[in-house]
Amino acid sequence: MPDTTPDTQTQPPQVRLLLGAVFLAYLAQMTLNPVIAPLAREAGLAEWQIGVVISTAAIMIVLTSQLWGRRSQSWGRKPVLIAALASATLAMLAFAVLAILGMRGLVTGTALFALFVLTRGVIFGGALAAVAPTAQAYIANVTETEQARVKGMAGVGAVQGIAMIAGAVVGGLLAAISIEASIVAVPILLGGGVLIVALGLRREPRTELIPDPPRVSPTDTRVWPFLLAGFGMFTALGFIQVITGFIAQDRFTLDAQMTGIVTGGALLAAGIGMVLAQSVIVPKSRWAPRTLLRVGTVVAAAGFAVLLIGANMTVFVLAIFLVGLGLGIAMPGYTAGASLLMRSDEQGGLAGLIGATTGLTFVIAPTMSTVLYSIDPLLPIAIGGGIMCVVFLFVLLHQRFRP
Known part of the structure; x- marks a missing residue:
């Protein structure tokens, strides 16, 4: 994987190891996504209960x-x-372990739901919250110019996109074997991440540490317009991310195993779009953060429109690809734009605030989308697309995004 930060002569191994940790964490998460819908139904859980599990993880990320x-x-x-x-x-x-017991009918109902909330929601969500802010704060501290910062943040996003591709492939292939295989792979991948960091990543000298980094307020005038734009983008994404498997299963009348494969293919398309955006379009275009936000939200909104009207599997996958492509273009504008306005000792607080804002979108969106889906399958897609259009208008008109 190429190093995407400008300090390749001073610390390329450390940058690669850091990005490797991000990759494995998100690979583990993405490997589970293709089977989350069929898992819920095989274990006897309702759509809204899976939405609550995801929302609980998001709450922990916010906190x-x-x-x-x-x-x-x-x-x-x-x-x-x-x-x-x-x-x-x-x-x-x-x-x-709980998922396997649930599918075999040994742990069911409220007990299984509560334990899912504790493990996948509370503990995993709180742990995952550390990964992206740590990487973003480091990238911010080793870059100085706008182009270097945008490129570095795009590198973090590209790794997440690659994890989405790999997770879709791994999750889909393992789903073809069994749902259990996909589930068991997740802690194995995370354990590999622990070993890589423990054995390879060096500790910083004390002179590089900041004993008491300042908190960054979400109402800071340098920050809040970017946070609001990011909140809108990821809220729109949250409205379709959890229900993608349900859309595939219900729209195309698939069984549990085929649902995992098709959902994996759709998530693979989204990951390809994200990697294409952050590995090629963002570095080659050299667009400023405001331009990245404007172009990206338009492309993502088009993806929602296609998903709303798509009647066959090819159009379904194309729609998810466009959403991934658009978000891949917009994300570096969101993360780098605010970072360029902050001091070096504020970068950790800002990175955490960005992570919390992203997490906040998944507190309500997954539960809301699953509830809306049970009313009308097109409703969460239409609302998500409308939110993305509002974000585009905001970044087009607000003074913070003007030259």
Whole structure:
């Protein structure tokens, strides 16, 4: 994987290891996504219960992201990542055991739901909250120019996109074997991340640490327009992300195994779009953050429109690809735009705040989308597309996004 930061001569191995940790964490998460819908139905859980599990993880990201971002500057990257990835590994190991017991009817109903909330929601969500802010704060601290910062943040996003592609492939292939195979793979991947960080990532000298990094307020005038734009984008994404499997299963009348394969293919298309955007379009275009936000939201909104009217599987996959492509273009504008306005000691707090804002979108959106889906399958898609259009108008007209 190429190093996407400008300090390739001074610390390329550390940058690659850091991005490798991000990759494995999100690969584990994405490997589970293709089977989450059929898993819910095989275990006897309702759509809204899976929405609550995802929303609980998002709440934990909101509550802990800025703490993790600041701690990555005061404790160092290595201790933060080891603690987070080890906790995530144990949580998903417990989740895998519970899921298998649930599908076999040995743990059911309220007990299974509550344990899913605890493992996949509370513990895994709180642990995952550390990964992206740690990487973003580091990238911000080793880049100075606008182009370098945008490129570096795009590198973090590209790794997440690659994880989406790999997760869709791995999850889909394992789903073809069994749902259990996909579930068991998740803690194994996370455990590999723990080993890589523990054995390879160096600890910073004390002179590089900041004992008490400042908190960053979400109402800071330098920050809130970017946070609002990001909140809107990821809220729109949240309205379709959890229900993608349900859309595939119901629209095309698929069984549980085929649903996992088709959902994996759709998520693969989204990941390809995201990687294409952040590995090719963003670096080659050299667009400013405001332009990235405008172009990206338009493309993503087009994806929602296609998903709304798509009647066959090819159009369905194309729609998800466009959403991934649009978000891949917009995300570096969201993360780098605010970062360029902050001091170096504020980068950890800002990275955590960005993570918390992204997490906040998934507190309500998954539960709301599953509830709306039960009313009308087109309703969450239409609302998500409308939100994306509003974000485009905001970044087009607000003074913070003008030259």
